[in-house]
Amino acid sequence: MQINVLAFGQIAEAMNGESFTFSNINTTNDLIDYLMQQYASLKTLDYKIAVNKQIIHSNMPLNNHDTVALLPPFSGG
Amino acid sequence: MNNHLYDRYQRQILLKEFGTEAQAKLFNAKVLVIGAGGLGCPALQYLAAAGVGTIGIVDFDLIELSNLQRQTLYNTNDIGKHKTTVSAERIKAFNPSIHIQTHTIQLNNTNAYNLIYNYDIVIDGTDNFSTKYLINDICTILQKPLIYGAILRFEGQVSVFNLPNKQNICTNYRDLFATPPLPNNVPTCNKAGVIGVLPGIIGTMQAAEAIKIITNIGEPLCNKILSYNVLNNKSYLFDILPITHNSNNFPTTKAEIENFNYDWHCGLNNTVPEIDFFEFEELRKNEEIKIIDVREEGEIPKVEAFSCINIPLSNFVNEIQNIELTNRVVVFCQHGKRSIKAAQILKAKNNHLNIVSLKGGIVAWEKQFNDSIY
Numbered sequence: 354m355q356i357n358v359l360a361f362g363q364i365a366e367a368m369n370g371e372s373f374t375f376s377n378i379n380t381t382n383d384l385i386d387y388l389m390q391q392y393a394s395l396k397t398l399d400y401k402i403a404v405n406k407q408i409i410h411s412n413m414p415l416n417n418h419d420t421v422a423l424l425p426p427f428s429g430g
Numbered sequence: 431m432n433n434h435l436y437d438r439y440q441r442q443i444l445l446k447e448f449g450t451e452a453q454a455k456l457f458n459a460k461v462l463v464i465g466a467g468g469l470g471c472p473a474l475q476y477l478a479a480a481g482v483g484t485i486g487i488v489d490f491d492l493i494e495l496s497n498l499q500r501q502t503l504y505n506t507n508d509i510g511k512h513k514t515t516v517s518a519e520r521i522k523a524f525n526p527s528i529h530i531q532t533h534t535i536q537l538n539n540t541n542a543y544n545l546i547y548n549y550d551i552v553i554d555g556t557d558n559f560s561t562k563y564l565i566n567d568i569c570t571i572l573q574k575p576l577i578y579g580a581i582l583r584f585e586g587q588v589s590v591f592n593l594p595n596k597q598n599i600c601t602n603y604r605d606l607f608a609t610p611p612l613p614n615n616v617p618t619c620n621k622a623g624v625i626g627v628l629p630g631i632i633g634t635m636q637a638a639e640a641i642k643i644i645t646n647i648g649e650p651l652c653n654k655i656l657s658y659n660v661l662n663n664k665s666y667l668f669d670i671l672p673i674t675h676n677s678n679n680f681p682t683t684k685a686e687i688e689n690f691n692y693d694w695h696c697g698l699n700n701t702v703p704e705i706d707f708f709e710f711e712e713l714r715k716n717e718e719i720k721i722i723d724v725r726e727e728g729e730i731p732k733v734e735a736f737s738c739i740n741i742p743l744s745n746f747v748n749e750i751q752n753i754e755l756t757n758r759v760v761v762f763c764q765h766g767k768r769s770i771k772a773a774q775i776l777k778a779k780n781n782h783l784n785i786v787s788l789k790g791g792i793v794a795w796e797k798q799f800n801d802s803i804y
Contacts, residue, residue: 424655427587428557428562429468
C-alpha cells in the first residue's frame with residue numbers, strides 16, 4: 354500500500370521536500386508517528402492534516418494511493 | 431450612471447456576468463481592509479479601481495524602509511508617515527468617486543466589534559495570530575464574510591470564511607485551526623522572510639474574492655482554503671468542514687469578545703504573576719479572594735487551613751464557566767506548574783481579573799505553614 358504525502362510551508366522545510374511516498378502506513382496517526390520519528394523538528398510545528406484534500410481533525414484509516422497533505426498556519430501579511 | 435463613470439468601468443461592465451447591475455452593487459458595498467501592508471496594498475488598489483463605494487482602512491503602523499519591497503502603495507518619501515493616511519491618499523487619486531474611511535487604531539477586543547459591524551465584508555491583511563483570531567471570532571458572531579489571507583516565504587493562503595455555500599454549509603478559521611499555535615512554532619515574515627510579489631498575488635486574490643462575493647459571480651473560496659507556491663506555481667485546494675464539537679474556549683458573543691485576551695490566547699505576553707507563601711497569607715487573610723485548586727481529584731495533601739474550590743486542570747475549560755469569580759483569584763496545584771496553565775486559560779477569558787499562581791504549589795505552602803506554626 355502506498356500513501357502520497359504533500360508538505361507545505363514550514364512543514365516542507367522541516368521535511369526537506371514537498372512530495373513523498375511512503376508504504377505500509379495504515380492510518381493518519383501511524384503516518385504522523387512515523388514522520389515525527391524521521392523528522393524530529395516536526396514535533397514543535399503546528400499543522401492540519403488533509404486526506405484527499407479534506408481537512409480532518411481525528412485519526413483516519415488510509416487506503417492505497419491516498420494523498421495526505423500537511424498544512425501549517427501562516428500569520429504573515 | 432453618467433458617461434464619465436461608465437467610461438471608467440467600461441471594461442468590466444462589458445462582461446456579460448457583470449454589467450451595470452454589478453457595478454451598482456460594488457458602489458453600494460462597504461469593505462473593511464484590516465492591515466494596509468503587503469496584502470492590504472494590492473487589495474486596496476483593486477477594490478478602489480473596481481469602484482467599491484466605501485472602503486475602510488485599519489492600520490496603526492508607520493511606513494518603514496523595509497516595507498517598500500512589497501507594500502507597493504508607498505514610496506521612499508512616505509517613510510515615517512501613517513499607512514492609513516498615505517494609502518487613503520493614493521487610492522483616492524486612483525478613484526475620486528469612492529468614499530474612504532481611515533481608522534488609525536490598534537485593533538483590539540474592545541474597538542474591533544463596532545468597527546467591523548459597520549461593513550459588509552472584511553479583508554484580513556493582518557500579520558499576527560492574535561488579530562487574525564480576533565477578527566475571525568467577531569466576523570463569525572456577526573456572520574460577516576471574512577476574506578482571509580496569510581503569507582510566508584514563497585507560499586500564501588487564501589480563504590473565505592462565514593459565507594454559506596449552496597448547501598448552507600459555513601466555516602471559519604476555527605474549523606481549520608481551532609486553537610492558535612504556540613508563538614515559537616510558526617515563523618514570522620520578519621524572521622523567515624517573504625518574496626515581495628507573493629503578497630501582491632495573495633492580496634489581489636483577496637480583492638478578487640471580495641468583488642465576486644459583492645457581485646455574486648463565480649465561486650468564492652467558501653469552505654475551502656487555497657495554498658499557492660510562487661516557486662513552482664503549484665496550488666492546492668483544501669476542503670474545510672465545520673467542527674461539530676465546540677471546545678468553548680473562544681468567545682461566541684460580543685460580551686465574551688470584550689472580556690477575552692487574544693494575546694494570552696495566542697501565548698503572548700502571558701507570564702502569570704506568582705505569589706509566595708507570605709504574600710498568599712497576607713491576601714487570604716485581608717482580601718476577598720477566590721482560591722482554586724486545579725489538582726485532579728484525590729491528590730494529597732488535602733487543604734484544610736483555608737477554603738477553596740477544586741477544578742481539575744483536565745476539565746478546567748468547561749467547569750470554570752459555571753464558577754462566579756471575584757476580582758482576585760489565586761490558583762494553585764501540587765508544585766506550581768499546572769496552576770500557571772490554569773491561570774493562563776482563566777486570564778485569556780477574563781482579561782479584567784487579577785489572577786496569580788501560588789509559587790511552589792500547595793507542597794511548598796504546607797511546608798512553610800507547618801514551619802510557621804511550630
